Amino acid sequence: MAEAKLHAVTKRFDDTTAIADMSLEVGHGEFVVLLGPTGAGKTTTLRLFAGLETPDVGRVEIDGIDVTTVPPAERDVAFVFQQYSLYPHLTVFDNLAFPLRAPGRKRPEAEVKKRVQDIAEMLRIESKLKNRSTVLSGGEMQRVSIGRALVREPNLFLMDEPLSSLDAKLREDLRVELKRIQRDLGATVLYVTHDQLEAMTLADRIGVMGEGRLAQIAAPREVYDQPANIYAAQRLGSPQINLLDIEQLGPLPAPEGAARMGLRPEDVRLNGAGVEGRALTVEHLGVETVALLEVGGAHVHALLDAGARLQEGDAIRVSARPGATIFFNQEGVRMEPTTPTPANPPNEGATPETALLLACIEAAAKAISDNEAEIEGLDRAIGDGDHYHNMKRGAETLLAMREELAAKSPDEALKAIAKKLVMTIGGASGPLLASYFLDMSKVSGAAGPWSANTAAAMATAGAEAVKARGKADIGMKTMLDVLIPVAQSLTEMAAASRPHEDILTEIPQVAETGLLSTKDMLAAKGRAAFLGERAIGHLDPGSKSCAVIISAICETVRSRAL
Numbered sequence: 197m198a199e200a201k202l203h204a205v206t207k208r209f210d211d212t213t214a215i216a217d218m219s220l221e222v223g224h225g226e227f228v229v230l231l232g233p234t235g236a237g238k239t240t241t242l243r244l245f246a247g248l249e250t251p252d253v254g255r256v257e258i259d260g261i262d263v264t265t266v267p268p269a270e271r272d273v274a275f276v277f278q279q280y281s282l283y284p285h286l287t288v289f290d291n292l293a294f295p296l297r298a299p300g301r302k303r304p305e306a307e308v309k310k311r312v313q314d315i316a317e318m319l320r321i322e323s324k325l326k327n328r329s330t331v332l333s334g335g336e337m338q339r340v341s342i343g344r345a346l347v348r349e350p351n352l353f354l355m356d357e358p359l360s361s362l363d364a365k366l367r368e369d370l371r372v373e374l375k376r377i378q379r380d381l382g383a384t385v386l387y388v389t390h391d392q393l394e395a396m397t398l399a400d401r402i403g404v405m406g407e408g409r410l411a412q413i414a415a416p417r418e419v420y421d422q423p424a425n426i427y428a429a430q431r432l433g434s435p436q437i438n439l440l441d442i443e444q445l446g447p448l449p450a451p452e453g454a455a456r457m458g459l460r461p462e463d464v465r466l467n468g469a470g471v472e473g474r475a476l477t478v479e480h481l482g483v484e485t486v487a488l489l490e491v492g493g494a495h496v497h498a499l500l501d502a503g504a505r506l507q508e509g510d511a512i513r514v515s516a517r518p519g520a521t522i523f524f525n526q527e528g529v530r531m532e533p534t535t536p537t538p539a540n541p542p543n544e545g546a547t548p549e550t551a552l553l554l555a556c557i558e559a560a561a562k563a564i565s566d567n568e569a570e571i572e573g574l575d576r577a578i579g580d581g582d583h584y585h586n587m588k589r590g591a592e593t594l595l596a597m598r599e600e601l602a603a604k605s606p607d608e609a610l611k612a613i614a615k616k617l618v619m620t621i622g623g624a625s626g627p628l629l630a631s632y633f634l635d636m637s638k639v640s641g642a643a644g645p646w647s648a649n650t651a652a653a654m655a656t657a658g659a660e661a662v663k664a665r666g667k668a669d670i671g672m673k674t675m676l677d678v679l680i681p682v683a684q685s686l687t688e689m690a691a692a693s694r695p696h697e698d699i700l701t702e703i704p705q706v707a708e709t710g711l712l713s714t715k716d717m718l719a720a721k722g723r724a725a726f727l728g729e730r731a732i733g734h735l736d737p738g739s740k741s742c743a744v745i746i747s748a749i750c751e752t753v754r755s756r757a758l
C-alpha cells in the first residue's frame with residue numbers, strides 16, 4: 197500500500213474545467229471519501245490517479261513516484277468503476293481471477309483458486325462462480341466488480357460509487373465489510389460517493405468537492421462541526437443546516453464581519469425562551485421528530501426528540517443551543533467564534549440520575565485521557581491504530597453535549613448520545629458505541645432512582661449490544677472480556693443485595709481480571725486469529741479502555757454516595 201498525491205492539478209475537457217488547481221493527499225492506509233454533487237469532478241479525480249486521464253497542469257504521485265505520464269497498466273492501482281465493467285464472455289470465477297492471471301502478475305493457479313474463493317465468499321457470490329457474468333443481477337455484477345479489485349493487493353484502491361446499485365441491506369453489509377477489509381489490509385482507498393451516511397461511516401477523512409475543487413478535507417466530525425464554508429456545511433447533515441441572518445434568533449455573540457449564521461437542526465431549542473415563531477409542519481418519524489418552523493419570515497428545520505409534543509400551528513419560542521451557532525463571513529467562509537463555549541457547563545437542574553450520568557461521562561473522559569499513552573501503545577502494537585482516537589472523539593462528543601443532556605431524563609440522554617455518536621464517529625466504532633448506549637437507554641428507566649439492579653441491567657444491555665453488533669464473543673480479545681464478567685458480577689451482587697460499598701470495590705477488580713485475561717488469550721478465534729502471534733502477550737486496547745472507565749465510574753458513584 198502506498199500514499200497518493202495530486203499536486204496543483206488542473207484538468208480541462210474543451211471548455212469545461214473538471215478539476216481546478218486541486219491538491220490532494222491520501223495517506224498510506226488511509227480511507228479518503230470524496231463527497232460532492234454530480235459534475236463536481238469526483239470521477240475525474242479517480243481517473244487522474246488511475247492514469248485514464250492526464251492532467252493539463254500539475255503532477256500525480258503514487259508511493260512517492262511521479263506517475264503523471266506513466267500508463268495505467270504500470271501504476272498498480274485497482275479501480276471499481278461507477279458502471280460495472282465485467283468481461284461478458286467470462287464466468288464470474290474467471291472475471292475474479294483475471295487480475296491475478298494478468299501477464300507480469302501471474303500467480304500460481306492454486307493460489308488464484310483460493311483467493312477467488314475467499315473473495316467470493318466474502319461478497320456472497322460463491323454460488324455464482326460458474327455463471328457467465330451476463331446472467332447476473334445488477335447488484336451481483338457490482339459485487340463481482342468490487343471482488344476484482346479486492347483479489348489483489350494494489351498500491352491504491354479507487355472506488356467510484358461502488359455500492360450505489362445495491363439495495364439498502366446489502367449496501368449496509370458491504371459497507372461494514374469493506375471498511376473491515378480495508379483495515380485488515382491496511383489499504384489506501386480513495387472512494388467516491390453521493391451518500392453522506394456512507395461518507396461519515398467509511399471515511400478517515402472526507403473531501404468535500406464542488407466545481408473541481410476541494411471545499412474542505414478533514415475528519416467527518418470536523419467537517420460536520422467546523423465546516424470550512426457554507427458549501428461544506430450543507431453537504432453533511434439531514435435535514436440540512438439552517439442558514440439564517442445573524443440576528444434571526446435574537447442578539448447572539450457574532451464575530452465582527454459575520455454575514456450568515458448556520459445552525460444544525462438538532463441545535464434548535466424550543467424551550468420557552470427565544471424568538472417567537474410557529475410550527476408549520478411536524479413529522480413524527482419514530483426515533484425523532486422533524487419540524488419546519490417559521491421564525492421572523494425565515495424557515496428553520498428542527499430535529500426534536502421522538503416524544504416532542506409539538507403540533508402544526510403551535511406558537512413557539514425558538515432559540516439556538518448556546519455555543520452551537522456557526523458564523524460565516526460575506527464570502528461564506530466560517531469564522532472562529534468570539535466567545536468560546538464554557539469548558540465546564542454546570543450540570544444544574546439535572547435529575548440526580550442525569551447528574552450522575554454526566555459525572556460518569558466526565559470521569560470516563562478523564563480516565564481515557566489519563567491513560568492515553570498506554571492505550572495508544574497497545575493499539576499500535578495489536579490494533580488498527582485508531583482506537584484511542586475514537587475513544588477520545590467519543591469522550592469529546594459526550595462532553596460537548598453536557599448542557600443538552602442535563603435537561604433530559606437519563607434514558608432520553610442515553611438515546612441522544614447514541615444518535616450523536618453515529619453521526620460523529622466513523623468506521624465500525626460509531627454504530628457499535630451507539631448501540632451500546634441505545635440498549636442501555638432501554639433499561640435505564642425513564643424516571644425514578646437508580647439502584648444496583650439498574651446498574652446491572654444497564655451493564656448487561658451494553659455488553660449484549662456489543663456482543664450482538666460487534667459479531668464477536670468472549671475469549672476473542674475484544675472488550676467483551678471485560679464487559680461480560682463485569683455485567684455478570686454486577687447482576688449477581690445486585691441479586692444478592694450486597695452493600696454498595698462491596699460492589700464498588702469488587703467491580704473494578706473484576707474488570708482488571710478480565711483485562712489481564714486478554715494478555716494470555718490464545719490467538720485462536722475471531723480478531724485474535726486474525727492478529728495471530730502478534731496478539732499474544734499484549735492486553736487488548738479496547739479492554740484497557742473499558743477497565744479504566746469502569747474503575748472511574750465506580751469511584752464517581754462512591755464519591756456521590758447515591
Ligand SMILES: Nc1ncnc2c1ncn2[C@@H]1O[C@H](COP(=O)(O)OP(=O)(O)OP(=O)(O)O)[C@@H](O)[C@H]1O
Nearest residue numbers: 209212213214232233234235236237238239240241
Ligand atoms: N471525457 C469528458 N469529456 C468532456 N467532459 C467531461 C469528460 N469527463 C468529465 N467531463 C466533465 O467534467 C466535469 C466533472 O465530471 P466528473 O465525471 O468528474 O463528475 P462527478 O463528480 O464524477 O459526477 P457524478 O456524481 O455525476 O458521477 C463534468 O462537468 C463533466 O461533464
Ligand SMILES: [Mg+2]
Nearest residue numbers: 238239278356
Ligand atoms: Mg462520477
